Amino acid sequence: MTIKLYAFPRSSCTRRVAVVCKELNVPYEIDLVDLAKGEQKSEAHLARQPFGVVPVMEDNGFQLFESRAIARYLVAKYGKGSGLAPDPTDIEATAKFEQAASIENNNFDITGGQLAFELLLKPSRGMKPDEARVKELLVTMNSKLDAYDKILSKQKYLAGDTLTIADLFHLPWLYGLTEQAKLDLIPSRPNVMRWYQEIGARPSWQAVKDGA
Numbered sequence: 327m328t329i330k331l332y333a334f335p336r337s338s339c340t341r342r343v344a345v346v347c348k349e350l351n352v353p354y355e356i357d358l359v360d361l362a363k364g365e366q367k368s369e370a371h372l373a374r375q376p377f378g379v380v381p382v383m384e385d386n387g388f389q390l391f392e393s394r395a396i397a398r399y400l401v402a403k404y405g406k407g408s409g410l411a412p413d414p415t416d417i418e419a420t421a422k423f424e425q426a427a428s429i430e431n432n433n434f435d436i437t438g439g440q441l442a443f444e445l446l447l448k449p450s451r452g453m454k455p456d457e458a459r460v461k462e463l464l465v466t467m468n469s470k471l472d473a474y475d476k477i478l479s480k481q482k483y484l485a486g487d488t489l490t491i492a493d494l495f496h497l498p499w500l501y502g503l504t505e506q507a508k509l510d511l512i513p514s515r516p517n518v519m520r521w522y523q524e525i526g527a528r529p530s531w532q533a534v535k536d537g538a
């Protein structure tokens with residue numbers, strides 16, 4: 327059951343899916359969609375992903391896009407008993423998981439992506455970051471991480487005391503912003519630090535952090 331990812335190995339969204347594949351021991355092959363060449367906007371890729379972005383997953387003829395939806399699918403299909411998402415019949419655990427996933431999507435990903443655009447993508451294209459914008463984004467990110475620190479002072483992971491994919495979803499930006507862009511976002515927040523050190527050290531992430 328090797329799945330296919332139409333993807334770009336270094337992209338954050340591709341690595342978000344790849345880390346889950348590694349957690350579940352689901353083998354994948356990459357059908358390269360080269361973002362550097364604009365292939366994501368080709369007719370062939372737009373037929374798979376109408377928004378012209380990666381990744382798209384194909385599993386035995388079944389196609390799906392959106393990295394987080396793909397991760398949920400993989401856990402549902404190949405990760406029964408992995409604990410990476412709660413059993414859907416456990417309504418309260420599922421609600422806490424959805425809360426955690428929503429926190430990542432709404433309080434972390436948006437600002438994280440914009441910071442990564444300024445501090446990683448622009449320099450890689452020979453452009454200078456907009457310093458005023460970075461300052462503004464850092465105020466937002468710092469206040470969000472203060473809230474993370476409070477949550478993580480009461481529980482081990484974002485959805486409770488069990489690791490879920492909602493935690494893993496953070497890895498591409500956390501790694502990019504702290505270890506590649508060298509932002510000082512973590513050391514002053516002991517609970518975020520403990521959490522990131524643990525999830526960032528997982529063999530699944532170490533295997534794909536620099537390219538799926």
Ligand SMILES: N[C@@H](CCC(=O)N[C@@H](CS)C(=O)NCC(=O)O)C(=O)O
Pocket residue numbers: 337338339340361366378379380381391392393394
């Ligand atoms: N919400 C989508 C976002 C997909 C996305 O923005 N992918 C980026 C790479 S991380 C991309 O393909 N960018 C190329 C472009 O915007 O043209 C997901 O999670 O899959």
